[in-house]
Amino acid sequence: MRDTIIQGLSQAYSNFVHMIAEFLPHLLVMLIIIAFGLVVALLFKYLLRTILRLTKLDKVSEEAGATKVLRLAHLPSMSELLSRSLFWVTWFGFILVGLSVLGVATLQEQISRFMRFLPEVFIAILILFLGVAIANFLSRAALLAAVNAGYASARIVSWSIRFVIWILAVTMTLEELGVARQTVIAAFSILFGATMLGLAIAFGLGGQDLARRFLEKNLGPVRQDEKKNEPQPM
């Protein structure tokens, strides 16, 4: 009995030691990979940051209005954001590779799923960034045109354009990520259709006079009194 217990304990101890002996090198390899990944990720981060500063991405981003959105969201500048993102993605990739060395079957499956998903995440981020930049550019163009034409609701026009493009960009992003694809498309179709129908009805019924005035002003003959509104600038 006693011998059996001792033998059992000895076996368990031996198994534990064997397991530890087998696990420790894997753990060490994982830590080395993670540490190496950290160095590589830092290197990538500084390299990308230098390249982006040289290419004056921040200036382009500022011009496109994307920097303003980043500021509103309390995010750093575009070049900083991209270089930090690269750092985290690279390091996270190394961490996952390191974890896979441990040989845990469930973990490996999750890692490979994540790796397959990564390109889609990048495309989704790109779509969202372009959407924000285009929305800012077009809404500002509309705001300036409406203000300089003397329209009373210039900001509403501008915000409507921004809103529609944002909705479109978010919908495309979610579709790219495959998040509730059917629901997102249906919701977008309903929202977009309803907005357009609402605008059509509003303009058709409520804006007849406005439309007439607009057409007369832009396509009709120039009235002499219009010329006298402002002094000749040149």
Next chain:
Amino acid sequence: MAEDTLLSDDLLRQLISVGEVDLLVGIPSQYSFSPVADVVRAVEQSLSRQFVRQRVVIALLDGGEKNAEQLAAAAGNGDERRNHTHGITSLRTIHRIAVNFAAAPTPGAALHTTLAICDLVRAKAAAVFSPTTSNLSAESVANLLTAVYRDNFDFAAPLYTRHKFQGLLMRNLLYPMSRALFGSGMREVFPSEWGFSGRLGSHCFNQEIWQEEVIRTQPEAWMAVNASCDDYRCCQVYLGEKLPPKNVAAIDIVDILRQTVGALFWCLESQQTSWLDSEKVHSAPTIGPAHQLTSEPTEMDRHRIFEMFRSGVTNLEPVLSTILDPETHSEIKAIVSLEEGKFRFQSDLWVRTLYDFAASYHHAVINRDHLVQALAPLYRGMTHSYLVEHADSSPAEIEAADEMLCSEFELQKPYLREKWKSKVEVKS
């Protein structure tokens, strides 16, 4: 030497038959047929009376479906008109060549072609006249050409008699700013007619800027600034009264700002070595009477101008906050809240606003076209203030006020330099 591809075979054939000339007159007619005939008539009268012995050529530049004969016909028959002129007439043939583009040429394309012709026919002096000028006289043509051909100036800008409320963009922005920064003494840096020497023409022709959007739409300002900054001899020639252009629809401030202020800001950028660390002043002597102002009563909707300023500044707050210095922006917001009767756009604030715009254009803080458009409400504010302030002012008082504005632009030049050289802050 003129580029091979710029001039068509047909044009080259015409130029070969013309040979070398003393004077070239370019008339870009991208509008309609009728005004061209008036301008050509004035030019021919001038050439046949004042430049009797000189070899001359008139280049008509147009686009569309017209061929050379149709263009010449639209411009009238020169021989018939010469029969009606009295006194001394030209001893030489006044050549007329037609340059036809596929579509109406942009002002830049028309000027580029004119310079190519000038270079090829080795003209000593040249002038460009716009068909939109409704009162071009033979004397005006002669005065411009004489300044270049006989007085050896390289660039002759026009000078006009204007109504005191006409050309406010010129008097409140373009002239004082170009004078303060480029040291150019020319009042009309965006002329619709001007003269230039063959030397300056060749210099400008060989520049690599003809594909730039600004040059395509408004090349004359660049030519004026270039002449001034590159130490060519410039002068101003009095041409009489400036009437509003013919056949032009209602005023579109935004379009005018794009063409003029956009071009001026572009010149600041492209010529920054000439003004950033330099205090050069280029004199431009006046030939003939000086600039004059008239003050007949005129109708203006001042209230509408003020309302457009107020709503513009309010609605464009997010855009203006990106362009303007916070202090300048807060001062503008403060004057927006004033009653119309108490509202004044002080000259120091106006100058600082423009310098903020120029620096932001340089740093491209937003799309440059958007930036220039955002200036429209502020220009309206300045216009309103000017109309109120000078409603009863005499021309002499207005001249004095304009001179003070020029001094303000000079005074605040270091502010622009500082803003120009500072790096754009992108907050992290």
